[in-house]
Amino acid sequence: MRLSSKTITLLGLAVVIAIAPVFFPSSFYYRVGSLIFVNGLAVTGLVILIGYAGQISLGHAGFAGIGAYACALAPVHLGLHPALAAVLGAVLSGIIAWLVGRPILRLKGYYLAVASLGFGVLVSMVLANEAAITGGPDGMAVEDPGLRGALKAIGIDLSNTEFWYAFSGLVLVIGAWLALNLYHSPTGRALRALHGSEVAARAVGIDVAGYKLKAFVISAVYASVSGSLLALQNKFITPDVAGFMHSIEMVTMTVLGGAGSVIGAILGAAILTILPQILTVFQEYEQLLLGLVMMLVMIFMRDGLLPSIARRLRRGGE
Protein backbone atom coordinates (compact mmCIF):
# COMPACT_ATOMS: atom_id res chain seq x y z
CA MET A 1 0.00 0.00 0.00
CA ARG A 2 1.21 3.47 -0.87
CA LEU A 3 1.10 5.85 2.07
CA SER A 4 -0.30 9.31 1.49
CA SER A 5 1.84 12.30 2.40
CA LYS A 6 -0.63 13.03 5.20
CA THR A 7 -0.09 9.60 6.77
CA ILE A 8 3.68 9.90 6.45
CA THR A 9 3.64 13.34 8.06
CA LEU A 10 1.51 12.19 10.99
CA LEU A 11 3.49 8.97 11.50
CA GLY A 12 6.71 10.98 11.40
CA LEU A 13 5.42 13.42 13.97
CA ALA A 14 4.18 10.64 16.26
CA VAL A 15 7.45 8.72 15.98
CA VAL A 16 9.55 11.79 16.78
CA ILE A 17 7.38 12.53 19.82
CA ALA A 18 7.61 8.92 21.01
CA ILE A 19 11.35 8.46 20.44
CA ALA A 20 12.69 11.86 21.54
CA PRO A 21 12.62 10.99 25.29
CA VAL A 22 15.32 8.35 24.69
CA PHE A 23 17.74 11.23 24.14
CA PHE A 24 16.58 13.32 27.10
CA PRO A 25 19.46 13.77 29.59
CA SER A 26 17.06 14.89 32.32
CA SER A 27 13.37 15.15 33.10
CA PHE A 28 13.57 18.90 32.41
CA TYR A 29 13.43 18.09 28.72
CA TYR A 30 9.97 16.54 29.07
CA ARG A 31 8.89 19.94 30.26
CA VAL A 32 10.46 21.68 27.23
CA GLY A 33 8.87 19.04 24.98
CA SER A 34 5.38 19.58 26.32
CA LEU A 35 5.81 23.36 25.95
CA ILE A 36 6.75 22.78 22.30
CA PHE A 37 3.58 20.70 21.81
CA VAL A 38 1.39 23.32 23.48
CA ASN A 39 2.83 26.05 21.26
CA GLY A 40 2.72 23.70 18.27
CA LEU A 41 -1.01 23.24 18.77
CA ALA A 42 -1.74 26.98 18.78
CA VAL A 43 0.49 27.38 15.74
CA THR A 44 -1.28 24.55 13.88
CA GLY A 45 -4.51 26.53 14.29
CA LEU A 46 -2.76 29.60 12.91
CA VAL A 47 -1.60 27.58 9.89
CA ILE A 48 -5.29 27.20 9.02
CA LEU A 49 -5.87 30.94 9.42
CA ILE A 50 -2.61 32.36 8.04
CA GLY A 51 -1.31 29.60 5.81
CA TYR A 52 -4.54 28.31 4.30
CA ALA A 53 -6.79 31.38 4.34
CA GLY A 54 -4.12 34.10 4.25
CA GLN A 55 -5.56 36.10 7.16
CA ILE A 56 -3.47 37.53 9.98
CA SER A 57 -4.50 37.65 13.62
CA LEU A 58 -2.46 39.52 16.20
CA GLY A 59 -4.67 38.58 19.12
CA HIS A 60 -4.77 34.82 19.31
CA ALA A 61 -3.22 34.83 22.76
CA GLY A 62 -6.57 36.28 23.84
CA PHE A 63 -8.18 32.93 22.98
CA ALA A 64 -5.35 31.08 24.74
CA GLY A 65 -6.18 33.26 27.76
CA ILE A 66 -9.86 32.31 27.58
CA GLY A 67 -8.94 28.63 27.40
CA ALA A 68 -6.46 28.92 30.26
CA TYR A 69 -8.73 30.89 32.61
CA ALA A 70 -11.69 28.64 31.81
CA CYS A 71 -9.65 25.80 33.34
CA ALA A 72 -8.79 27.98 36.35
CA LEU A 73 -12.20 29.53 36.99
CA ALA A 74 -14.86 27.03 35.89
CA PRO A 75 -13.90 24.36 38.46
CA VAL A 76 -14.00 26.96 41.27
CA HIS A 77 -17.16 28.82 40.29
CA LEU A 78 -19.17 26.27 38.33
CA GLY A 79 -17.85 23.11 39.91
CA LEU A 80 -16.87 21.76 36.50
CA HIS A 81 -14.16 19.14 36.12
CA PRO A 82 -10.99 20.88 34.77
CA ALA A 83 -11.02 18.73 31.63
CA LEU A 84 -14.62 19.77 30.92
CA ALA A 85 -13.63 23.35 31.68
CA ALA A 86 -11.19 23.12 28.77
CA VAL A 87 -14.08 22.09 26.52
CA LEU A 88 -16.15 25.00 27.86
CA GLY A 89 -13.22 27.35 27.12
CA ALA A 90 -12.98 26.03 23.56
CA VAL A 91 -16.70 26.52 22.94
CA LEU A 92 -16.57 30.01 24.47
CA SER A 93 -13.54 30.93 22.34
CA GLY A 94 -15.30 29.67 19.23
CA ILE A 95 -18.40 31.76 19.97
CA ILE A 96 -16.37 34.89 20.78
CA ALA A 97 -14.26 34.43 17.64
CA TRP A 98 -17.49 34.20 15.65
CA LEU A 99 -18.88 37.38 17.25
CA VAL A 100 -15.61 39.31 16.80
CA GLY A 101 -14.88 37.98 13.32
CA ARG A 102 -18.30 38.25 11.73
CA PRO A 103 -18.51 42.04 11.33
CA ILE A 104 -14.78 42.41 10.59
CA LEU A 105 -14.30 39.68 8.00
CA ARG A 106 -16.85 41.28 5.68
CA LEU A 107 -14.30 44.05 5.16
CA LYS A 108 -11.26 43.70 2.96
CA GLY A 109 -7.70 44.37 4.03
CA TYR A 110 -5.96 44.53 7.38
CA TYR A 111 -8.99 45.00 9.61
CA LEU A 112 -8.72 41.53 11.11
CA ALA A 113 -5.12 42.12 12.24
CA VAL A 114 -6.05 45.40 13.93
CA ALA A 115 -9.32 44.20 15.45
CA SER A 116 -7.81 40.96 16.77
CA LEU A 117 -4.95 42.98 18.23
CA GLY A 118 -7.50 45.07 20.12
CA PHE A 119 -9.35 41.96 21.22
CA GLY A 120 -6.17 40.36 22.59
CA VAL A 121 -5.24 43.48 24.54
CA LEU A 122 -8.77 43.66 25.92
CA VAL A 123 -8.69 40.08 27.20
CA SER A 124 -5.31 40.46 28.89
CA MET A 125 -6.40 43.74 30.51
CA VAL A 126 -9.58 42.19 31.87
CA LEU A 127 -7.59 39.23 33.24
CA ALA A 128 -5.05 41.56 34.88
CA ASN A 129 -7.57 44.03 36.30
CA GLU A 130 -10.39 41.82 37.56
CA ALA A 131 -8.21 40.78 40.46
CA ALA A 132 -11.17 39.74 42.59
CA ILE A 133 -11.95 36.92 40.16
CA THR A 134 -8.71 36.22 38.32
CA GLY A 135 -6.13 37.05 40.96
CA GLY A 136 -4.90 39.90 38.78
CA PRO A 137 -1.30 40.05 37.53
CA ASP A 138 -0.24 37.53 40.21
CA GLY A 139 -2.29 34.86 38.51
CA MET A 140 -4.14 31.97 40.07
CA ALA A 141 -3.83 28.28 40.73
CA VAL A 142 -5.39 25.64 38.49
CA GLU A 143 -6.85 22.37 39.82
CA ASP A 144 -5.25 19.11 38.75
CA PRO A 145 -7.58 17.32 36.34
CA GLY A 146 -6.63 13.98 37.87
CA LEU A 147 -5.95 12.36 34.52
CA ARG A 148 -2.58 11.08 35.70
CA GLY A 149 -4.24 9.47 38.71
CA ALA A 150 -6.71 7.75 36.38
CA LEU A 151 -3.84 6.31 34.35
CA LYS A 152 -2.12 5.15 37.51
CA ALA A 153 -5.28 3.28 38.49
CA ILE A 154 -5.03 1.22 35.29
CA GLY A 155 -1.34 0.50 35.90
CA ILE A 156 0.40 3.21 33.88
CA ASP A 157 2.53 5.15 36.30
CA LEU A 158 4.02 8.28 34.75
CA SER A 159 5.78 11.15 36.46
CA ASN A 160 4.04 14.51 36.18
CA THR A 161 6.34 15.82 33.44
CA GLU A 162 6.21 12.51 31.54
CA PHE A 163 2.42 12.50 31.63
CA TRP A 164 2.07 16.05 30.28
CA TYR A 165 4.68 15.35 27.63
CA ALA A 166 2.69 12.34 26.40
CA PHE A 167 -0.70 13.99 26.73
CA SER A 168 0.23 17.28 24.98
CA GLY A 169 2.00 15.24 22.30
CA LEU A 170 -1.17 13.23 21.70
CA VAL A 171 -3.32 16.37 21.49
CA LEU A 172 -0.83 17.90 19.04
CA VAL A 173 -0.95 14.82 16.78
CA ILE A 174 -4.75 14.98 16.80
CA GLY A 175 -4.63 18.71 16.03
CA ALA A 176 -2.22 18.12 13.16
CA TRP A 177 -4.42 15.30 11.85
CA LEU A 178 -7.47 17.58 11.75
CA ALA A 179 -5.55 20.40 10.05
CA LEU A 180 -4.09 18.05 7.43
CA ASN A 181 -7.54 16.54 6.78
CA LEU A 182 -8.85 20.03 6.21
CA TYR A 183 -6.11 20.88 3.69
CA HIS A 184 -7.33 18.45 1.02
CA SER A 185 -11.05 18.83 1.78
CA PRO A 186 -13.59 21.07 0.06
CA THR A 187 -13.34 23.56 2.93
CA GLY A 188 -9.53 23.61 2.85
CA ARG A 189 -9.53 24.15 -0.90
CA ALA A 190 -12.01 27.01 -0.53
CA LEU A 191 -9.73 28.63 2.07
CA ARG A 192 -6.61 28.25 -0.08
CA ALA A 193 -8.55 29.53 -3.11
CA LEU A 194 -9.66 32.73 -1.40
CA HIS A 195 -6.06 33.18 -0.24
CA GLY A 196 -4.97 33.01 -3.89
CA SER A 197 -7.63 35.27 -5.39
CA GLU A 198 -10.73 36.55 -3.65
CA VAL A 199 -12.48 37.64 -6.86
CA ALA A 200 -11.93 34.26 -8.46
CA ALA A 201 -13.06 32.47 -5.29
CA ARG A 202 -16.28 34.50 -5.32
CA ALA A 203 -16.76 33.78 -9.00
CA VAL A 204 -16.82 30.02 -8.36
CA GLY A 205 -19.40 30.52 -5.61
CA ILE A 206 -17.24 30.61 -2.48
CA ASP A 207 -18.71 32.72 0.29
CA VAL A 208 -15.41 34.46 1.05
CA ALA A 209 -16.47 36.22 4.27
CA GLY A 210 -18.10 33.04 5.55
CA TYR A 211 -15.02 30.89 4.95
CA LYS A 212 -12.65 33.42 6.51
CA LEU A 213 -14.89 33.35 9.55
CA LYS A 214 -14.74 29.55 9.70
CA ALA A 215 -10.94 29.65 9.61
CA PHE A 216 -10.87 32.30 12.33
CA VAL A 217 -13.19 30.30 14.60
CA ILE A 218 -11.26 27.03 14.11
CA SER A 219 -7.92 28.70 14.83
CA ALA A 220 -9.41 30.36 17.93
CA VAL A 221 -10.47 26.94 19.24
CA TYR A 222 -6.93 25.60 18.67
CA ALA A 223 -5.48 28.54 20.61
CA SER A 224 -7.98 28.03 23.39
CA VAL A 225 -7.16 24.33 23.80
CA SER A 226 -3.47 25.22 23.77
CA GLY A 227 -4.06 27.74 26.58
CA SER A 228 -6.03 25.15 28.56
CA LEU A 229 -3.22 22.59 28.20
CA LEU A 230 -0.71 25.15 29.42
CA ALA A 231 -2.83 26.04 32.45
CA LEU A 232 -3.47 22.39 33.36
CA GLN A 233 0.18 21.32 33.18
CA ASN A 234 1.55 24.43 34.91
CA LYS A 235 -1.22 24.23 37.54
CA PHE A 236 -0.89 27.98 37.65
CA ILE A 237 -1.75 30.75 35.25
CA THR A 238 -1.01 34.47 34.85
CA PRO A 239 -2.47 37.03 32.40
CA ASP A 240 0.77 36.81 30.39
CA VAL A 241 -0.75 33.86 28.53
CA ALA A 242 -3.14 36.32 26.89
CA GLY A 243 -0.52 39.03 26.42
CA PHE A 244 0.38 40.77 23.20
CA MET A 245 3.89 39.25 23.22
CA HIS A 246 2.38 35.76 23.26
CA SER A 247 0.23 36.62 20.21
CA ILE A 248 3.29 37.89 18.37
CA GLU A 249 5.23 34.79 19.37
CA MET A 250 2.53 32.55 17.92
CA VAL A 251 2.53 34.37 14.58
CA THR A 252 6.33 34.40 14.52
CA MET A 253 6.51 30.64 15.09
CA THR A 254 3.96 30.06 12.32
CA VAL A 255 5.74 32.24 9.80
CA LEU A 256 9.26 31.13 10.75
CA GLY A 257 8.62 27.46 10.08
CA GLY A 258 6.35 28.00 7.11
CA ALA A 259 2.75 29.16 7.45
CA GLY A 260 1.54 26.94 4.62
CA SER A 261 2.78 23.74 6.21
CA VAL A 262 1.58 22.14 9.43
CA ILE A 263 4.88 20.38 10.08
CA GLY A 264 6.84 23.49 9.14
CA ALA A 265 4.92 25.56 11.65
CA ILE A 266 5.38 22.94 14.39
CA LEU A 267 9.09 23.05 13.59
CA GLY A 268 8.93 26.83 13.98
CA ALA A 269 7.26 26.37 17.37
CA ALA A 270 9.99 23.90 18.39
CA ILE A 271 12.81 26.24 17.37
CA LEU A 272 11.37 29.29 19.06
CA THR A 273 10.58 27.31 22.21
CA ILE A 274 14.05 25.77 22.44
CA LEU A 275 16.13 28.80 21.40
CA PRO A 276 15.37 30.89 24.48
CA GLN A 277 16.36 27.89 26.65
CA ILE A 278 19.71 27.64 24.89
CA LEU A 279 20.19 31.36 24.71
CA THR A 280 19.84 31.83 28.46
CA VAL A 281 23.65 31.60 28.37
CA PHE A 282 23.67 34.88 26.46
CA GLN A 283 20.70 36.23 28.32
CA GLU A 284 21.25 39.85 27.36
CA TYR A 285 21.42 39.01 23.69
CA GLU A 286 18.47 36.60 23.57
CA GLN A 287 15.95 39.03 22.02
CA LEU A 288 18.63 40.33 19.68
CA LEU A 289 19.47 36.88 18.35
CA LEU A 290 15.81 35.93 17.96
CA GLY A 291 15.19 39.08 15.97
CA LEU A 292 18.20 38.38 13.80
CA VAL A 293 17.11 34.79 13.08
CA MET A 294 13.66 36.01 12.15
CA MET A 295 15.00 38.69 9.81
CA LEU A 296 17.38 36.30 8.08
CA VAL A 297 14.64 33.74 7.51
CA MET A 298 12.28 36.36 6.10
CA ILE A 299 14.96 37.76 3.79
CA PHE A 300 16.33 34.46 2.49
CA MET A 301 13.44 32.03 2.99
CA ARG A 302 10.26 33.97 2.61
CA ASP A 303 7.97 30.93 2.65
CA GLY A 304 9.43 29.87 5.99
CA LEU A 305 12.12 27.36 6.89
CA LEU A 306 10.56 24.04 5.92
CA PRO A 307 8.92 24.91 2.57
CA SER A 308 12.04 26.80 1.45
CA ILE A 309 14.41 23.98 2.37
CA ALA A 310 12.08 21.37 0.81
CA ARG A 311 11.99 23.35 -2.43
CA ARG A 312 15.76 23.69 -2.51
CA LEU A 313 16.17 19.93 -1.96
CA ARG A 314 13.68 19.16 -4.70
CA ARG A 315 15.46 21.48 -7.10
CA GLY A 316 18.80 19.94 -6.14
CA GLY A 317 17.43 16.45 -6.79
CA GLU A 318 16.29 17.23 -10.31
Add this chain to the structure above:
Amino acid sequence: MSLLQIEGLGIDFGGLRAVNDVSFSLKAGEIVSVIGPNGAGKTTLFNMISGVYLPGRGKVMLDGEDVTRLSPHLLARRGLSRTFQNLQIFHAMTVLENAVVGHHLHERGNILADLLSLPASRRSSRESEESARRLLDRVGLGRAAEQEAGSLSYGALKRLEIARALALKPRVLLLDEPAAGCNAVETEEIDHLIAQVAAEGVSILLVEHDMKMVMRISNHIVVLDHGEKIAEGEPAAIARNPRVIEAYLGAQATEANNADG
Protein backbone atom coordinates in the same frame (compact mmCIF):
# COMPACT_ATOMS: atom_id res chain seq x y z
CA MET B 1 -37.33 33.99 -23.69
CA SER B 2 -33.98 35.49 -22.90
CA LEU B 3 -31.88 33.89 -20.19
CA LEU B 4 -29.83 36.95 -19.36
CA GLN B 5 -31.26 40.40 -19.83
CA ILE B 6 -29.32 43.63 -19.34
CA GLU B 7 -31.51 46.72 -19.00
CA GLY B 8 -30.09 50.24 -19.07
CA LEU B 9 -26.98 49.29 -17.09
CA GLY B 10 -24.63 52.10 -16.12
CA ILE B 11 -21.94 53.11 -13.62
CA ASP B 12 -19.92 56.25 -12.92
CA PHE B 13 -16.40 56.38 -11.51
CA GLY B 14 -16.12 59.82 -9.96
CA GLY B 15 -17.25 62.18 -12.71
CA LEU B 16 -16.59 59.65 -15.48
CA ARG B 17 -19.52 57.82 -17.06
CA ALA B 18 -17.71 54.52 -17.51
CA VAL B 19 -20.77 52.70 -18.83
CA ASN B 20 -24.11 54.27 -19.64
CA ASP B 21 -27.51 52.87 -20.55
CA VAL B 22 -26.43 49.55 -22.04
CA SER B 23 -29.16 47.03 -22.83
CA PHE B 24 -29.10 43.70 -24.61
CA SER B 25 -30.10 40.10 -23.99
CA LEU B 26 -28.91 36.52 -24.38
CA LYS B 27 -30.90 33.42 -25.16
CA ALA B 28 -29.91 29.94 -24.05
CA GLY B 29 -27.10 28.57 -26.18
CA GLU B 30 -26.43 31.91 -27.81
CA ILE B 31 -22.98 33.48 -28.18
CA VAL B 32 -23.05 37.25 -27.81
CA SER B 33 -19.84 39.26 -28.13
CA VAL B 34 -19.17 42.68 -26.70
CA ILE B 35 -16.59 44.58 -28.71
CA GLY B 36 -15.21 48.09 -28.64
CA PRO B 37 -11.94 49.98 -28.41
CA ASN B 38 -9.79 49.77 -25.28
CA GLY B 39 -11.41 51.68 -22.46
CA ALA B 40 -14.89 51.37 -24.00
CA GLY B 41 -16.20 49.82 -20.79
CA LYS B 42 -16.34 46.14 -21.75
CA THR B 43 -14.69 44.75 -18.64
CA THR B 44 -16.58 47.24 -16.45
CA LEU B 45 -19.80 45.95 -17.99
CA PHE B 46 -18.68 42.38 -17.21
CA ASN B 47 -17.86 43.33 -13.64
CA MET B 48 -21.34 44.79 -13.16
CA ILE B 49 -23.08 41.78 -14.65
CA SER B 50 -21.05 39.37 -12.50
CA GLY B 51 -21.58 41.36 -9.30
CA VAL B 52 -18.01 42.57 -8.81
CA TYR B 53 -19.18 46.21 -9.18
CA LEU B 54 -22.57 47.45 -8.04
CA PRO B 55 -24.19 49.16 -11.03
CA GLY B 56 -25.26 52.77 -10.51
CA ARG B 57 -28.22 52.39 -12.85
CA GLY B 58 -30.17 49.67 -14.58
CA LYS B 59 -30.96 46.02 -14.00
CA VAL B 60 -29.53 42.57 -14.62
CA MET B 61 -32.18 39.87 -15.01
CA LEU B 62 -31.21 36.21 -14.91
CA ASP B 63 -33.96 33.86 -16.04
CA GLY B 64 -36.61 36.45 -15.15
CA GLU B 65 -35.18 37.15 -11.68
CA ASP B 66 -33.68 40.52 -10.78
CA VAL B 67 -30.10 39.73 -9.71
CA THR B 68 -28.70 43.27 -9.93
CA ARG B 69 -27.39 43.65 -6.39
CA LEU B 70 -26.37 40.06 -5.72
CA SER B 71 -22.76 39.36 -4.78
CA PRO B 72 -20.68 37.17 -7.14
CA HIS B 73 -20.93 34.00 -5.06
CA LEU B 74 -24.72 34.18 -5.06
CA LEU B 75 -24.73 34.78 -8.81
CA ALA B 76 -22.52 31.72 -9.18
CA ARG B 77 -25.14 29.77 -7.26
CA ARG B 78 -27.74 30.90 -9.81
CA GLY B 79 -25.63 29.61 -12.67
CA LEU B 80 -23.53 32.59 -13.74
CA SER B 81 -19.83 31.93 -14.09
CA ARG B 82 -16.95 33.94 -15.55
CA THR B 83 -13.29 34.17 -16.45
CA PHE B 84 -11.05 37.19 -16.02
CA GLN B 85 -9.14 39.39 -18.42
CA ASN B 86 -6.22 39.74 -16.00
CA LEU B 87 -5.82 36.11 -14.95
CA GLN B 88 -7.21 35.16 -11.55
CA ILE B 89 -5.61 31.79 -10.94
CA PHE B 90 -4.93 30.15 -7.59
CA HIS B 91 -1.18 30.11 -8.18
CA ALA B 92 -0.12 28.14 -5.14
CA MET B 93 -2.50 25.28 -5.96
CA THR B 94 -2.04 22.58 -8.57
CA VAL B 95 -3.74 22.76 -11.96
CA LEU B 96 -6.06 19.96 -10.84
CA GLU B 97 -6.94 21.73 -7.59
CA ASN B 98 -7.78 24.90 -9.52
CA ALA B 99 -10.28 22.94 -11.57
CA VAL B 100 -11.57 21.12 -8.47
CA VAL B 101 -12.30 24.43 -6.72
CA GLY B 102 -14.69 25.21 -9.56
CA HIS B 103 -16.87 22.37 -8.23
CA HIS B 104 -17.27 24.12 -4.89
CA LEU B 105 -21.02 24.58 -5.23
CA HIS B 106 -21.55 20.94 -6.11
CA GLU B 107 -19.58 19.66 -3.13
CA ARG B 108 -21.53 18.44 -0.18
CA GLY B 109 -20.55 17.92 3.39
CA ASN B 110 -19.62 20.41 6.02
CA ILE B 111 -16.66 21.65 7.95
CA LEU B 112 -16.88 18.93 10.61
CA ALA B 113 -16.87 16.17 8.00
CA ASP B 114 -13.91 17.90 6.37
CA LEU B 115 -11.91 18.17 9.61
CA LEU B 116 -12.53 14.51 10.43
CA SER B 117 -12.08 13.42 6.82
CA LEU B 118 -15.36 11.50 7.00
CA PRO B 119 -16.30 9.29 4.02
CA ALA B 120 -18.82 11.87 2.77
CA SER B 121 -16.10 14.51 2.55
CA ARG B 122 -13.65 12.17 0.82
CA ARG B 123 -16.27 10.96 -1.65
CA SER B 124 -17.21 14.53 -2.50
CA SER B 125 -13.56 15.41 -3.15
CA ARG B 126 -13.10 12.31 -5.29
CA GLU B 127 -16.15 13.13 -7.43
CA SER B 128 -14.97 16.70 -7.94
CA GLU B 129 -11.55 15.42 -8.86
CA GLU B 130 -12.86 13.00 -11.48
CA SER B 131 -14.98 15.69 -13.05
CA ALA B 132 -12.08 18.15 -12.90
CA ARG B 133 -9.83 15.71 -14.77
CA ARG B 134 -12.43 15.36 -17.51
CA LEU B 135 -12.63 19.14 -17.83
CA LEU B 136 -8.85 19.47 -17.94
CA ASP B 137 -8.75 16.88 -20.74
CA ARG B 138 -11.38 18.88 -22.54
CA VAL B 139 -9.29 22.08 -22.48
CA GLY B 140 -6.11 20.15 -23.26
CA LEU B 141 -4.51 20.37 -19.82
CA GLY B 142 -5.01 16.77 -18.72
CA ARG B 143 -1.29 16.07 -18.65
CA ALA B 144 -0.48 19.16 -16.59
CA ALA B 145 -2.92 18.20 -13.80
CA GLU B 146 -0.33 17.70 -11.06
CA GLN B 147 1.77 20.77 -11.89
CA GLU B 148 1.65 23.91 -9.82
CA ALA B 149 -0.66 26.28 -11.67
CA GLY B 150 1.90 29.09 -11.52
CA SER B 151 4.18 27.12 -13.84
CA LEU B 152 1.78 27.13 -16.81
CA SER B 153 2.04 29.38 -19.85
CA TYR B 154 -0.33 32.32 -20.27
CA GLY B 155 -2.43 30.58 -22.89
CA ALA B 156 -2.70 27.45 -20.75
CA LEU B 157 -3.83 29.51 -17.76
CA LYS B 158 -6.55 31.07 -19.90
CA ARG B 159 -7.81 27.56 -20.67
CA LEU B 160 -7.52 26.58 -17.02
CA GLU B 161 -9.82 29.49 -16.14
CA ILE B 162 -12.33 28.24 -18.67
CA ALA B 163 -12.18 24.72 -17.20
CA ARG B 164 -12.70 26.15 -13.71
CA ALA B 165 -15.67 28.23 -14.90
CA LEU B 166 -17.20 25.21 -16.67
CA ALA B 167 -16.91 23.19 -13.48
CA LEU B 168 -19.79 25.22 -12.06
CA LYS B 169 -22.02 23.78 -14.82
CA PRO B 170 -23.12 27.35 -15.58
CA ARG B 171 -26.16 28.49 -17.52
CA VAL B 172 -24.44 31.74 -18.44
CA LEU B 173 -20.70 31.98 -19.00
CA LEU B 174 -18.88 35.31 -19.24
CA LEU B 175 -15.54 35.04 -21.00
CA ASP B 176 -13.28 38.09 -20.78
CA GLU B 177 -10.71 37.87 -23.60
CA PRO B 178 -10.26 34.08 -23.49
CA ALA B 179 -7.91 34.12 -26.49
CA ALA B 180 -5.67 37.00 -25.40
CA GLY B 181 -2.04 35.93 -25.46
CA CYS B 182 -2.82 32.68 -27.25
CA ASN B 183 -1.23 31.66 -30.54
CA ALA B 184 -3.28 30.88 -33.65
CA VAL B 185 -3.61 27.17 -32.86
CA GLU B 186 -4.64 27.80 -29.25
CA THR B 187 -7.13 30.44 -30.38
CA GLU B 188 -8.74 27.97 -32.72
CA GLU B 189 -8.98 25.40 -29.92
CA ILE B 190 -10.68 27.91 -27.65
CA ASP B 191 -12.94 28.86 -30.50
CA HIS B 192 -14.09 25.22 -30.89
CA LEU B 193 -14.49 24.84 -27.17
CA ILE B 194 -16.74 27.91 -26.92
CA ALA B 195 -18.88 26.73 -29.80
CA GLN B 196 -19.20 23.28 -28.19
CA VAL B 197 -20.19 24.71 -24.83
CA ALA B 198 -22.79 26.96 -26.46
CA ALA B 199 -24.14 23.97 -28.38
CA GLU B 200 -24.80 22.32 -25.03
CA GLY B 201 -27.17 25.18 -24.20
CA VAL B 202 -24.93 27.49 -22.20
CA SER B 203 -25.31 31.18 -23.04
CA ILE B 204 -21.96 32.81 -23.65
CA LEU B 205 -21.11 36.46 -23.31
CA LEU B 206 -17.72 37.14 -24.84
CA VAL B 207 -15.30 40.03 -24.78
CA GLU B 208 -12.57 39.45 -27.32
CA HIS B 209 -10.16 41.47 -29.43
CA ASP B 210 -9.54 38.75 -32.00
CA MET B 211 -12.03 39.96 -34.63
CA LYS B 212 -11.77 36.86 -36.78
CA MET B 213 -12.85 34.78 -33.84
CA VAL B 214 -15.65 37.18 -32.88
CA MET B 215 -17.02 37.31 -36.41
CA ARG B 216 -16.80 33.54 -36.77
CA ILE B 217 -18.52 32.36 -33.62
CA SER B 218 -20.89 35.13 -32.47
CA ASN B 219 -24.63 34.94 -33.05
CA HIS B 220 -24.94 38.54 -32.05
CA ILE B 221 -22.55 41.43 -31.42
CA VAL B 222 -22.88 44.45 -29.13
CA VAL B 223 -20.55 47.37 -29.84
CA LEU B 224 -19.50 49.77 -27.08
CA ASP B 225 -17.71 53.06 -27.43
CA HIS B 226 -17.04 55.44 -24.55
CA GLY B 227 -19.33 53.35 -22.38
CA GLU B 228 -22.33 53.64 -24.70
CA LYS B 229 -23.82 51.02 -26.96
CA ILE B 230 -23.37 52.34 -30.49
CA ALA B 231 -24.55 49.32 -32.43
CA GLU B 232 -25.84 45.78 -32.11
CA GLY B 233 -26.71 43.05 -34.54
CA GLU B 234 -25.48 40.06 -36.50
CA PRO B 235 -21.78 39.87 -37.32
CA ALA B 236 -22.21 40.66 -40.99
CA ALA B 237 -24.32 43.72 -40.26
CA ILE B 238 -21.89 44.94 -37.60
CA ALA B 239 -18.97 44.60 -39.98
CA ARG B 240 -20.74 46.90 -42.46
CA ASN B 241 -22.01 49.44 -39.92
CA PRO B 242 -20.29 52.78 -40.63
CA ARG B 243 -20.37 53.94 -36.99
CA VAL B 244 -18.69 50.75 -35.86
CA ILE B 245 -16.04 50.96 -38.55
CA GLU B 246 -15.33 54.54 -37.59
CA ALA B 247 -15.16 53.82 -33.86
CA TYR B 248 -13.23 50.62 -33.82
CA LEU B 249 -13.09 48.08 -36.55
CA GLY B 250 -11.42 49.97 -39.36
CA ALA B 251 -8.88 47.87 -41.13
CA GLN B 252 -9.60 44.85 -38.94
CA ALA B 253 -13.15 44.55 -40.27
CA THR B 254 -12.12 44.54 -43.87
CA GLU B 255 -9.52 41.99 -43.00
CA ALA B 256 -12.08 39.72 -41.30
CA ASN B 257 -14.48 40.12 -44.21
CA ASN B 258 -11.80 39.14 -46.64
CA ALA B 259 -10.93 36.14 -44.53
CA ASP B 260 -14.59 35.10 -44.51
CA GLY B 261 -14.93 35.63 -48.24
